[in-house]
Amino acid sequence: MAQSSQATGGLTSIPALLQRNATEFANRSAYREKEFGIWQSWTWAQTAQEIDSLALGLINLGVNEGDFIAVIGRNRPHLYWSMVAAQSVGAIPVPLYQDASAEEMAYVLDHCGARFVIAEDQEQVDKVIEVQQGLHQFEHMIYLDPRGMRKYDHSQLHEFSHVQEQGHAARDELTHELKARRGKLDYASVCVMLYTSGTTGKPKGVVLSNRNVIESAKNSVEFDHLKPDEELLAYLPMAWVGDFIFSLGQAYWAGFCVNCPESPETLAVDLREIGPTCYFAPPRVFETQLTNVMIRMEDATRMKKRMFDYFMAHAKKVGPDILDGKPVGGLDRLKYALGNLFIYGPLKNTLGLTRVRVGYTAGEAIGPEIFDFYRSLGINLKQLYGQTEATVFITAQPDGEVRSDTVGVPAPGVELKIGDNGEVYYRSPGVFEYYYKNPESTADTKDAEGWVATGDAGFIEPGSGHLRIIDRAKDVGKMADGSLFAPKYVENKLKFYPNILEAVVFGNNRDKCVAFINIDLSAVGNWAERNNIAYSSYQELAGHPKVLDAVRLHVEEVNRSVAEDEMLSGCQVHRFLILHKELDADDGEMTRTRKVRRRIVEDKFADLIGGLYDGSDEIFTKTEVTYEDGRKGHISATLKLMDAAVVPVTTHKVAAE
Amino acid sequence: MNQISDEGYITADGRKIGAVMMEMKNITLRFGGVKAITDISFDIRQGEIRAIIGPNGAGKSSMLNVISGFYIPQEGEVWFHGKKRAPMRPFQVAQQGIARTFQNIALFEGMSVLDNVMTGRLTHMKSGMLSQAIWKGKAExxxxxxxxxxxxxxxxxxxxxxxxxxxxxxxYGLKKRVELARALAAEPKLLLLDEPMAGMNVEEKEDMSRFILDVNDEFGTTIALIEHDMGVVMDLSDRVVVMDYGKKIGDGTPDEVRNNQNVIDAYLGVAHD
Structure with missing residues (x-):
């Protein structure tokens, strides 16, 4: 590998990779962003100039080595440049979630002691200004979009382009300093600090070194054979480690182009226009896409609908095998080619996935039907298991060994072991340096030999060597009768129904399991429309008797499927309710990456859980909700508590004991 | 508000308002025997947000149509940029830099948003029909x-x-925004908004208010608007004209108007005993 040998030849930081790309791929596109209806693009050479100007501007503003620079906003080339510019001057970029509330930002900004903030627009600037009183180290803020900013006090505020201009103007005096600082960067220096989403407690600052990032990028680029002509659409939060590795680490290592959408609302159109070759999305995105396709097919003409059903059934039969290169009969291949002409091709084009060569999903379990749907279309969708602490990669599925129930084999350079309690441990070059200002947590997570506890319980499948994840280790518990309780396992099965958006199962130390359900408004709403069911709000639809019945059927189906698993048959859901509100990150019920915070939900809705266990038929509840602008209100509702049939499992237990 | 001088005044939130841009002098408008507007005078100044309010049938929309040149008043004069305006056709008014939106949306329903907004640029297109058809050179x-x-x-x-x-x-709410976009595409000096918030929910109203303020702030566009929602009017506008039965019954800052007895009577009704 030519590139691996280069790694020892001085390419030990992101700015160093930028220098290489600026000469080696000078005229290739590095970034594109749609603005004013046109894809604006920057070559690697232009990118290097933009970043240099900004880096000089930062020195000019007084950025010191070791300073933290927070970067807040949606995926935009300028904000990616900000991170590399920060690294170039020896500072540490800290990307933040742009939809975080002002208080959440205050915690992170205070924790890392950021002296500088680079914010996208007025909305983000306002949030920082709101909390800046409490931030002692905060000094200057740079904003990208000048709209609405004219009247602000500019003693501490600077426009992005002005900082670049000033940096460029002072290049004669400052270039020497910039070169000196850039020269000091090596494999051990800090590349980025990313805050965990904080499923439990306060977010922790994960410090990643250049070694972590570059080794992970290099290994994963080789694993999937990524080349300089790949196209990537950057749309997932910049604060998330995955985006940092895909849009910065891999892009700089392989030298491919990162495309930024015009706005979050135009994502679908932008995806089609770019036709990315690498595509990463959490299962939720694939679910939503599939739900939309199905809803639109319901509204299509009968001819189209029948063709769709016919060819999709065929794709399900042979599509994955064709994708994996397994032997498939000539007639089946011919029929698949026809289907590709009429259905699969146009459908992939509509979804913007025509050119996808490598697609990944991670973060949560994906429903087998959803997974198979995409693979049967010929899209090479694979699963990945990773963490911020591992610089993403722990396991990944190699081409040809893709299954919906495992997360793949250890990624290159990763060692795995399973602890006595079933917890998964790993060791790799990507293992993080430490948690910032939190040595206790660092010691708890990473032992002296470099093994890191994932917090997930799982096992390595004998034979294939694939890792299977059962649940979060701390969520796995025991039922009152001693059988295993793994809520996530049941929740995932429930969530695979398009009607169910979210499910939370309770039952630790109890004699039976109960569940909270969130319905999916778009799927259930469409169903209601087609069945002439009138509703005026989410709450009303959620409480509709027909919706309750439909969900009960889903729960009972899940119970039958759970009962088949000897180990987990005790986790069948005996009673459930449909919540009157969607679980929301603004209310603290979910993380910003949309993972349910189980403990908080359990505390907040303790009355409802009580109702499910004491056998009552309905319960009145009042819940505090937070609106997007931070105001609080209350909603109240009377919820029906539903019983669901379970499959008796007593015989199993006798056998097991 | 500070005293209004010829050069202008400073608003409560510190914006500088300029000299008079448009002045209505003793306007009277009749439809046959019906007097829609009776002897009304007021001015609109450079850079300000000026509201015209009043109960149903007060003559607000008629007034806006006089400003936009669609109605020609029987009596009175309209002065624009220090010159008396002769009666003119609507497209001539548009060429002078006045654009408007309509109370009951008037967009081309079958065309895309982009094409609709492009029509707002019509007065800025100089190339002839032939070159547009060939689509070369100047037209392109x-x-x-x-x-x-x-x-x-x-x-x-x-x-x-x-x-x-x-x-x-x-x-509906987005259509209203598209209409505003079309008006803005004309790069107007004076923007007339006929009930921009009618029929909107609270969130849509908040969005629209923000856009109106941003337009004024960012482009310095002078805005005259008619609106029913009192909360919105009082928050947005620098000065308010109040009409009732075709007559002007109040004129001043939102605070002045709010405390004007005539206005209170017109809105809340007076006890007749």
Whole structure:
């Protein structure tokens, strides 16, 4: 590998990779962003100039080595440049979630002691200004979009382009300093600090070194054979480690182009226009896409609908095998080619996935039907298991060994072991340096030999060597009768129904399991429309008797499927309710990456859980909700508590004991 | 508010308002025997947000139509930029830099948002029919330049996602925004808004208010608007004209108008005993 040998030849930081790309791929596109209806693009050479100007501007503003620079906003080339510019001057970029509330930002900004903030627009600037009183180290803020900013006090505020201009103007005096600082960067220096989403407690600052990032990028680029002509659409939060590795680490290592959408609302159109070759999305995105396709097919003409059903059934039969290169009969291949002409091709084009060569999903379990749907279309969708602490990669599925129930084999350079309690441990070059200002947590997570506890319980499948994840280790518990309780396992099965958006199962130390359900408004709403069911709000639809019945059927189906698993048959859901509100990150019920915070939900809705266990038929509840602008209100509702049939499992237990 | 001098005044939030841009002098408008407007005078100053309010049938829309040159008053004069305005056709008014939106949306339903907004650039297109048909040289350059202006407006009003959507498929609140986009595409000096918030929910009203303030702030556009929602009017505007039965019954800052006895009577009714 030519590139691996280069790694020892001085390419030990992101700015160093930028220098290489600026000469080696000078005229290739590095970034594109749609603005004013046109894809604006920057070559690697232009990118290097933009970043240099900004880096000089930062020195000019007084950025010191070791300073933290927070970067807040949606995926935009300028904000990616900000991170590399920060690294170039020896500072540490800290990307933040742009939809975080002002208080959440205050915690992170205070924790890392950021002296500088680079914010996208007025909305983000306002949030920082709101909390800046409490931030002692905060000094200057740079904003990208000048709209609405004219009247602000500019003693501490600077426009992005002005900082670049000033940096460029002072290049004669400052270039020497910039070169000196850039020269000091090596494999051990800090590349980025990313805050965990904080499923439990306060977010922790994960410090990643250049070694972590570059080794992970290099290994994963080789694993999937990524080349300089790949196209990537950057749309997932910049604060998330995955985006940092895909849009910065891999892009700089392989030298491919990162495309930024015009706005979050135009994502679908932008995806089609770019036709990315690498595509990463959490299962939720694939679910939503599939739900939309199905809803639109319901509204299509009968001819189209029948063709769709016919060819999709065929794709399900042979599509994955064709994708994996397994032997498939000539007639089946011919029929698949026809289907590709009429259905699969146009459908992939509509979804913007025509050119996808490598697609990944991670973060949560994906429903087998959803997974198979995409693979049967010929899209090479694979699963990945990773963490911020591992610089993403722990396991990944190699081409040809893709299954919906495992997360793949250890990624290159990763060692795995399973602890006595079933917890998964790993060791790799990507293992993080430490948690910032939190040595206790660092010691708890990473032992002296470099093994890191994932917090997930799982096992390595004998034979294939694939890792299977059962649940979060701390969520796995025991039922009152001693059988295993793994809520996530049941929740995932429930969530695979398009009607169910979210499910939370309770039952630790109890004699039976109960569940909270969130319905999916778009799927259930469409169903209601087609069945002439009138509703005026989410709450009303959620409480509709027909919706309750439909969900009960889903729960009972899940119970039958759970009962088949000897180990987990005790986790069948005996009673459930449909919540009157969607679980929301603004209310603290979910993380910003949309993972349910189980403990908080359990505390907040303790009355409802009580109702499910004491056998009552309905319960009145009042819940505090937070609106997007931070105001609080209350909603109240009377919820029906539903019983669901379970499959008796007593015989199993006798056998097991 | 500070005293209004010839040069202008400073608003409560510190914005500088300039000299008189348009002045209505003793306007009277009749339809046959019905007097829609009786002897009304007021002015609109450079850079201000000026509201015209009043109960139903007070003559607000008629007044706006006089400003836009659609109605020609039987008596009185309209002065624009220090010159008396002769009766003119609507397109001539548009050429003078006045653009408007309508109370009951008047968009081309079958056309895309982009095409609708492009029509706002019509007065800025100089190339002839022939060159437009051949689509070479001047016509092409003009279209590119105009598209650039339109794209900036689309970006400003955050309607990128519906750029290519036919207007007929849009919800009401977005149609209103598209209408505003079309008016802005004309790069007007004076923007007339006829009930910009009518029929909107609270969130849509908040969005629209923000856009109106941003337009005024960012482009320095003078805005005259008619609106029913008192909360909105009082928050947005610098000065308010109050009409009732075709007559002017109040004129001043929102605070002055709010405490004006005539206005209170007109809105709350007076006890007749």
């Amino acid at each position: 350059r003009e279209e590119v330049a105009n598209r650039e202006v339109v794209e900036k407006v689309i970006d400003f009003l955050e309607i990128q996602a519906i750029r290519k959507t036919p207007v007929a498929r849009l919800p």
